[in-house]
Structures are given as C-alpha cells and as structure tokens.
Amino acid sequence: MSRAIEHILRDLEHIAIRHDSERRVRIDLASEALPALLELLKGRAGFVHLSAISCVDWIDSGEFELVYHLWSYELNTLVSAHIRIPRDPGVYLSVYDLYQPAAFFERDIHEMFGLYFEGSPDMRPFILTEWNGPPPMRKDFDSEAFVNQTFQWETYHPDWLKDLEEQGGGIDKRPEDIR
Numbered sequence: 001m002s003r004a005i006e007h008i009l010r011d012l013e014h015i016a017i018r019h020d021s022e023r024r025v026r027i028d029l030a031s032e033a034l035p036a037l038l039e040l041l042k043g044r045a046g047f048v049h050l051s052a053i054s055c056v057d058w059i060d061s062g063e064f065e066l067v068y069h070l071w072s073y074e075l076n077t078l079v080s081a082h083i084r085i086p087r088d089p090g091v092y093l094s095v096y097d098l099y100q101p102a103a104f105f106e107r108d109i110h111e112m113f114g115l116y117f118e119g120s121p122d123m124r125p126f127i128l129t130e131w132n133g134p135p136p137m138r139k140d141f142d143s144e145a146f147v148n149q150t151f152q153w154e155t156y157h158p159d160w161l162k163d164l165e166e167q168g169g170g171i172d173k174r175p176e177d178i179r
Contacts, residue, residue: 008040023077031066031083031092038068038081038098046074050095053105055113059139062087064115068095085115094120112137 009015009027015037016028029037041047049071056065061084068081085092094117095102106117111125114135125131133146164170 008044012037025077025079027079027081029081029083031085034081034083035093035095038095041070041079042098045072047072047079050099050101053102053109055109057113057139064090064113066092090115091118093118096120114138
C-alpha cells in the first residue's frame with residue numbers, strides 16, 4: 001500500500017492497520033469512524049468499488065461485525081474495513097450515500113441478521129418474502145425448532161425406499177437416534 005494512503009489513514013484515531021499481503025489490507029476501527037474512513041478511501045485514495053459488505057454474528061460478545069470490502073483499480077488493492085456494533089439494538093448507518101451498491105448488501109444483512117441501516121433506501125425483504133421467523137443467520141436462530149414449530153410432519157416411507165432398505169441401503173441412523 002502506498003505511503004500516500006497510509007498518510008491519509010494516519011488522520012483517523014483508534015485505527016489498526018494490518019497488511020495481510022501486498023494487495024490486501026485489513027483495517028479495524030471504531031464504528032463511528034467508518035464513514036470518515038470510507039470518504040477518505042474513496043475520495044483521496046481511489047477506492048471506488050464497494051465489492052461487498054459482510055456480517056458476522058459474535059453472539060458471545062453481543063456484537064455484530066460488519067466488514068466493508070473496498071477495491072482500488074488504480075492500486076490493485078483490497079481494503080477490508082472491520083467494525084463492531086452491538087447486537088441490541090442492531091442499528092447502524094447506511095453508507096448508500098457514498099456507495100450505491102451498499103443498498104443491496106445492507107438489505108441482505110437486514111433480512112438475514114436483522115440489522116437496520118438508517119438511511120438505506122429499502123429494507124424490505126427480497127429473498128425471504130414469505131418468512132415469518134426470526135433472522136435466520138443469527139447464531140441464536142434454532143433452525144430445527146423453527147421447522148418443528150412451523151411445519152407439520154408426516155411419515156414418508158415410499159415403496160422404493162422400503163425396497164432399498166431391504167437390500168441393505170437407506171438411512172443407517174436416524175437424526176433423533178444420534179442426539
């Protein structure tokens with residue numbers, strides 16, 4: 001990473017920079033400093049492409065980690081900016097005004113993790129439009145309990161499966177026997 005970029009980033013307080021490789025840089029910073037970092041990287045360092053925003057649920061620490069992946073075509077460098085926010089209330093600022101593709105990523109994170117991005121143009125579901133359960137990517141989401149509460153089970157044992165089992169195939173151990 002060029003000295004000019006490091007000079008730009010020195011203006012920010014409470015920032016940790018780690019060079020993972022020649023073309024990959026990880027930046028850890030306080031959540032309130034992210035908008036300033038993004039403005040500096042985009043406006044003064046040429047990081048014009050927001051390739052993704054990802055989310056990690058750190059349930060034991062009561063936080064979500066948001067990772068903003070930024071690419072510079074001029075420098076052929078990827079910057080991953082990492083922030084943490086509290087799971088409760090699970091609200092953060094949208095960066096849609098800086099990077100319009102953020103709207104898609106924020107909408108996805110809202111749907112899957114329940115985070116709300118203030119200022120994002122659309123927080124409606126787009127994948128789970130018929131979903132009535134809690135956000136499914138949270139670590140406290142119990143998929144088995146949700147399925148058992150939501151769906152009616154019926155025994156399914158067709159003739160072809162009976163034939164297969166008689167020949168020694170089929171299910172060796174049922175899930176309820178393993179638990």
